Amino acid sequence: MRSFGWSTASVALLLTACGGGGGGEAGGVSPENVANDPLAVHAWHLENTGPSQVVPAIDNAGALAGIDARVGAVHLGGSGITGRGVGIAVVDSGLQIAHEDLQGNVLAGQSFNFLDGSADPSPNSRRDEVAELDHGTAVAGIAAAQGWNGRGSRGLAPNAGLVGYAPLNISTKDVGVWVAMDLLKFGAGGLLSSEQGFSTEAQKLISTFGNRADKLDVFNFSAGIDWASPVSDPHMFDAMAIAADYGTSSLRAGKGAVYVQAAGNGFVRSTTAYLQNGQRLPGPLDCRAELAADDLLSRFSEQAAGLSCLDSNFELRGQPYFMKVAAISNHGRAASYSSAGAVNWVTGFGGEDGLLRPGILTTDDMGCDVGSNSTAAQRLVSWFAPGLADRLSRLVISLLGPSAQDPACNYTAQMNGSSAAAPTVAGVAALLLEANPTLSWLDVRYILAKTARQVDPHIAELTYTPTGASTPLVLSDTWVNNRGGFHFQHRYGFGLVDAQAAVALAQRYETPAGRRSVPVEAVTTGGVRSPALPSTSGRVSVVEQSFDFANPGELVAGPMQVDLRFQNTLGRNINPGMLQFELLNSESGERSILMPAYTGWYVGGKFNPIPPLGGAGFPLFQQRFLRRLLVWPLDLEGAVAGWPCRRCPGPEQRELDPVGTCVPCLLSAQPSHPHPILLRPVLRLTQQVVEIPSCFCCQHLPSPADPQA
Amino acid sequence: MIGPLIALLSLFPDFVGAQSDSFLLNGRQVELVVPGSEDGPAPRASAPHAEDTLTLRDLASGQVRVYASGLVLKLRQPGELSALLRENPALRLQIAPGDLAYVSVDAQQLSSVFRRLSHDPRVVEIQLRAISPPLSPR
Numbered sequence: 001m002r003s004f005g006w007s008t009a010s011v012a013l014l015l016t017a018c019g020g021g022g023g024g025e026a027g028g029v030s031p032e033n034v035a036n037d038p039l040a041v042h043a044w045h046l047e048n049t050g051p052s053q054v055v056p057a058i059d060n061a062g063a064l065a066g067i068d069a070r071v072g073a074v075h076l077g078g079s080g081i082t083g084r085g086v087g088i089a090v091v092d093s094g095l096q097i098a099h100e101d102l103q104g105n106v107l108a109g110q111s112f113n114f115l116d117g118s119a120d121p122s123p124n125s126r127r128d129e130v131a132e133l134d135h136g137t138a139v140a141g142i143a144a145a146q147g148w149n150g151r152g153s154r155g156l157a158p159n160a161g162l163v164g165y166a167p168l169n170i171s172t173k174d175v176g177v178w179v180a181m182d183l184l185k186f187g188a189g190g191l192l193s194s195e196q197g198f199s200t201e202a203q204k205l206i207s208t209f210g211n212r213a214d215k216l217d218v219f220n221f222s223a224g225i226d227w228a229s230p231v232s233d234p235h236m237f238d239a240m241a242i243a244a245d246y247g248t249s250s251l252r253a254g255k256g257a258v259y260v261q262a263a264g265n266g267f268v269r270s271t272t273a274y275l276q277n278g279q280r281l282p283g284p285l286d287c288r289a290e291l292a293a294d295d296l297l298s299r300f301s302e303q304a305a306g307l308s309c310l311d312s313n314f315e316l317r318g319q320p321y322f323m324k325v326a327a328i329s330n331h332g333r334a335a336s337y338s339s340a341g342a343v344n345w346v347t348g349f350g351g352e353d354g355l356l357r358p359g360i361l362t363t364d365d366m367g368c369d370v371g372s373n374s375t376a377a378q379r380l381v382s383w384f385a386p387g388l389a390d391r392l393s394r395l396v397i398s399l400l401g402p403s404a405q406d407p408a409c410n411y412t413a414q415m416n417g418s419s420a421a422a423p424t425v426a427g428v429a430a431l432l433l434e435a436n437p438t439l440s441w442l443d444v445r446y447i448l449a450k451t452a453r454q455v456d457p458h459i460a461e462l463t464y465t466p467t468g469a470s471t472p473l474v475l476s477d478t479w480v481n482n483r484g485g486f487h488f489q490h491r492y493g494f495g496l497v498d499a500q501a502a503v504a505l506a507q508r509y510e511t512p513a514g515r516r517s518v519p520v521e522a523v524t525t526g527g528v529r530s531p532a533l534p535s536t537s538g539r540v541s542v543v544e545q546s547f548d549f550a551n552p553g554e555l556v557a558g559p560m561q562v563d564l565r566f567q568n569t570l571g572r573n574i575n576p577g578m579l580q581f582e583l584l585n586s587e588s589g590e591r592s593i594l595m596p597a598y599t600g601w602y603v604g605g606k607f608n609p610i611p612p613l614g615g616a617g618f619p620l621f622q623q624r625f626l627r628r629l630l631v632w633p634l635d636l637e638g639a640v641a642g643w644p645c646r647r648c649p650g651p652e653q654r655e656l657d658p659v660g661t662c663v664p665c666l667l668s669a670q671p672s673h674p675h676p677i678l679l680r681p682v683l684r685l686t687q688q689v690v691e692i693p694s695c696f697c698c699q700h701l702p703s704p705a706d707p708q709a
Numbered sequence: 710m711i712g713p714l715i716a717l718l719s720l721f722p723d724f725v726g727a728q729s730d731s732f733l734l735n736g737r738q739v740e741l742v743v744p745g746s747e748d749g750p751a752p753r754a755s756a757p758h759a760e761d762t763l764t765l766r767d768l769a770s771g772q773v774r775v776y777a778s779g780l781v782l783k784l785r786q787p788g789e790l791s792a793l794l795r796e797n798p799a800l801r802l803q804i805a806p807g808d809l810a811y812v813s814v815d816a817q818q819l820s821s822v823f824r825r826l827s828h829d830p831r832v833v834e835i836q837l838r839a840i841s842p843p844l845s846p847r
Binding site: 265613 | 735737761762764767769770771772773774775777779781783802803804805806807809811813836837838839840841842843844845846847
């Protein structure tokens with residue numbers, strides 16, 4: 001869950017916020033969405049009837065009817081597809097397994113608490129993540145709160161089984177325990193055995209955990225690490241990827257478990273951000289503030305309003321197995337915080353703060369003395385924003401402190417973030433697996449992408465105009481459509497998940513023919529040096545590197561991994577955050593912006609510049625071409641960038657070097673501006689490109705086996 | 710385990726010109742930085758979290774990178790782990806999922822162990838471990 005803070009601006013907004021339906025009467029909600037679960041009618045992510053819907057937030061004027069999961073026609077009041085027989089693991093801070101609206105779905109004895117080795121991951125006094133106690137309980141409720149039981153609301157998969165693996169972090173320096181924990185909680189216990197030589201703690205953990213995750217189908221991970229740049233050294237072993245590699249090949253009798261991860265909440269800023277060396281940036285990472293301080297903001301379209309500060313490609317643990325899920329609000333546009341990036345797969349329901357604007361209604365740790373919904377939280381709001389508290393108290397429904405609808409504070413409406421969005425997709429995945437148990441993990445991903453709805457159709461592209469350039473550099477595209485009929489946008493991935501369409505496709509699904517079972521690799525030879533830059537435009541230089549896939553006659557489809565490596569041959573430090581990495585398919589003309597310039601990496605790059613002769617290597621993932629797992633090691637020597645002059649303390653315009661030392665500007669007459677490099681590796685396929693999602697080879701035309709082709 | 714994510718550590722067989730305390734990591738000659746040297750945290754950034762770390766310096770550029778302490782070995786055959794450990798007493802096994810082995814090594818022995826394992830035919834790859842800051846709910 002995102003933390004919220006109170007500011008003068010938010011309080012002012014409170015005073016002027018229009019009513020728009022927060023306290024109105026319910027309107028237009030279908031009967032099956034109301035029956036038996038008293039709070040479900042207020043859950044816009046289940047059914048959004050527009051501004052007139054009664055929601056536990058002050059301002060619902062912007063609500064857009066129909067921006068919901070479309071589960072009513074799937075659930076059919078409990079008699080339809082509801083996730084029966086499907087198990088969802090909530091890997092999180094905790095899960096209150098005795099919660100009145102969860103316990104009916106909790107799989108007895110299958111959860112795990114890594115602190116004490118018990119099967120109870122419920123929040124308790126031993127938890128050291130005090131601020132996160134309620135997070136996993138809220139996540140679990142979104143995915144699979146029990147339906148039609150007369151309590152609370154309901155999950156996207158109201159009859160799916162639930163287990164919780166908690167907490168997210170434990171205090172130990174025992175690497176064996178850490179790695180075992182990462183593997184076990186994501187279903188890869190089959191890789192481990194209690195072997196002599198492990199630490200006693202690791203052996204005990206492995207044997208106590210046992211095989212409890214072996215029967216699970218979906219793993220939801222509403223957590224992550226907020227990096228300020230892509231994680232370097234892509235070849236290092238990643239326990240999450242090791243686990244998911246095993247889980248996608250071995251669980252569900254080889255059909256593979258489905259892995260879901262929150263994409264992140266760093267679109268505007270990030271409260272915390274880590275550098276590649278593990279250092280933590282002081283204070284929040286705020287990209288636009290940094291760009292303003294560097295006098296660059298005016299060079300962006302709309303003052304960089306469309307810039308994602310943290311890119312979801314920064315954290316790639318678990319790739320390519322985990323679906324990265326972005327978040328939408330009930331007005332039909334991306335949630336204000338939802339991180340963008342080429343790796344995003346689909347969008348789920350995240351909402352806003354849940355006070356001024358609707359969040360996600362879900363389960364909360366039971367009781368008014370704990371959780372997000374508590375008397376303490378109520379007091380906090382009353383203290384910092386008495387006007388807001390007063391208005392909330394007068395709403396038809398308010399889940400802040402004890403209320404008529406929820407006297408025991410067992411539910412919250414303030415859950416939000418990509419943490420909330422991920423379990424909405426995990427829940428829909430569970431519906432698909434009930435509808436068609438033969439689906440593989442790749443099928444589920446494909447169906448979700450294929451049926452995702454294109455929302456926010458007019459989202460603008462983001463541009464940056466370098467000094468001397470006649471045309472701006474596009475940092476982020478608007479919606480693009482590939483030749484396979486998929487639409488893609490970095491904030492939304494393939495679009496908003498649609499349970500009704502996805503289940504319908506699952507029920508008549510046939511796996512496309514020709515699926516490749518092993519990755520295809522294409523490797524470049526040599527590199528491109530800066531003196532041989534093929535083209536420039538203004539101060540944007542373009543480095544292109546071409547390659548062919550090796551096997552004649554093969555086409556490839558699926559997500560793509562690009563392993564990039566470059567070396568600084570300029571003789572001075574460069575900030576890698578000023579580079580932009582793109583992938584251009586020369587056959588189709590399609591382009592994918594793998595990593596735009598001036599994300600949070602621009603800030604992180606000030607701390608970790610690339611010195612002369614130094615280098616960087618990292619993987620980037622993209623879904624735009626919907627092909628899978630092509631390894632593309634590049635040796636791109638010749639990354640070029642200038643360092644922006646900043647106003648250092650003192651009267652002279654001077655350059656602030658990457659470690660914060662003022663040195664004379666190289667261009668002293670006026671502030672120099674960064675010279676972003678557009679690395680445009682050219683993807684050259686040997687045959688005409690035809691998108692065959694989740695099919696890894698061989699077809700020239702959309703396959704008849706593609707149910708929607 | 711998929712190839713792409715764990716790809717290649719370049720285990721070049723010869724180290725002509727290499728310094729005695731250096732080794733080849735992903736094609737770059739690196740050395741271990743002694744704690745307390747000039748390569749401390751960058752200004753304005755807080756210190757790394759409480760995890761044992763290794764700091765390596767690229768010999769060509771001076772570029773410094775920080776890793777979690779320990780090595781990860783990818784073995785040709787998991788069954789060869791016991792013999793490998795027996796013949797390399799400097800390695801202390803932490804955990805061995807599948808064909809991987811997480812091992813700890815005293816810092817002063819890291820370079821020599823890395824070089825020796827680079828030549829061991831039972832070892833397909835050697836990697837360092839990425840720093841892992843605390844996870845945060847999203």
